[in-house]
Amino acid sequence: MRQRIPRSPRCDPIIRGWMAYYGAFYQSALYPLLERVNAYVMRWMRKKFKRLRGRKRAQTAWNQAVARRPRFFAHWTWTTHAPRVW
Numbered sequence: 001m002r003q004r005i006p007r008s009p010r011c012d013p014i015i016r017g018w019m020a021y022y023g024a025f026y027q028s029a030l031y032p033l034l035e036r037v038n039a040y041v042m043r044w045m046r047k048k049f050k051r052l053r054g055r056k057r058a059q060t061a062w063n064q065a066v067a068r069r070p071r072f073f074a075h076w077t078w079t080t081h082a083p084r085v086w
Contacts, residue, residue, distance in 0.1 A: 011037070027078070034075040039083035041073070042068035058082075 015037060023030055045052055052058040059082055065072070065079060066080045 012074050019074060020079070023078075031079060033080075034079045035083055037073075037075055038079065038081075042083050 015034075018033075019030065042058065045061070048056050049061075052061050061081045067077060070080065071075060
């Protein structure tokens, strides 16, 4: 599944389907995959907005986005922390 992760933030329906299907059997196995999706979203965000190129600013923006809209992406219902991979 990691090889099939779309590289844009518009992948929400695909991720939601994976969570519904695979999460019904073994939810904890999806956590590494969802963290990787968060890493892709973070990388996209840092490339799109120049002011977020620094790690601390990006981290602050990430935390604010999650606090404001905790269900903006489907996978944020299970994991909302900033990714370890930058």
